[in-house]
Amino acid sequence: MTTESAQIETGVRKARITQSYDTIAWKWMRYSAVLLIPLVWIHVILQDVIIGVHQIDLSYVAYRWANLGWRVYDIFLVSFTFAHGMNGFRQVLNDYIHTVKARQAVALFLLIAWFVITLIGAAAIIGGVR
């Protein structure tokens, strides 16, 4: 297994960081957060302000998903937000779980939950309105 390193400038000295899942997850949380802000707010403003909650029904969803672009958008939306959220949840729980084995078990449970729920969401977006 190779250990890659990243250099971080602290202003006093440079430190070499060995990569691990957590360092990648840390970077990913920041990058996905920046991407999520337009992704989420376009969705919210479109659905709640422009369309309005009281106009939302099955035919509206079908109308929107008739456009492939919106389905692709929704797939990006669901994947990035839910992964960002579940990883954040994992980090929060890690603060309160004190044994390595228990943390690993919770992480596995969260991974499975993330996978199943994302699968359900993706299936609905791809399947469309019935």
Added chain:
Amino acid sequence: MSALRTTLIGYVRYRGHQGHLAFLMHRVTGLGTLLFLTIHILDTATVYFFPNLYADAIAVYRTTLFGLAEMVLVFCVLYHGANGLRIAFFDWFPKYWTIEIERKWATRTLILAIILWLPAAIIMGRSLLIYNFHLFEG
């Protein structure tokens, strides 16, 4: 469990200033948003799996309780995003991460979230008053 109790009591008693409040709020708003999101993914998935249930789900979301919860949710997402950007900025430019600058920006983040929330709250509140309390009708 008692370790958790100690931790939570510690969160309340810790004499952190804005930074500590920002940490707590970021955590609470993140968890709240995640809970909403899980339910939202599943309820929207009903359009494919149980289409007749979708209308029922939307009807529940138009109730007053959910209308109020939605207003809280919008604040949660706004605050979590704004504070997250602040955190990401400090992570990318650590030389700016001093106590004074952090406290100043933690305060500004909260104020920004509230300012961004107010127009949304007015729109949603108005919608609640019109549809749920039948005000402004002839």
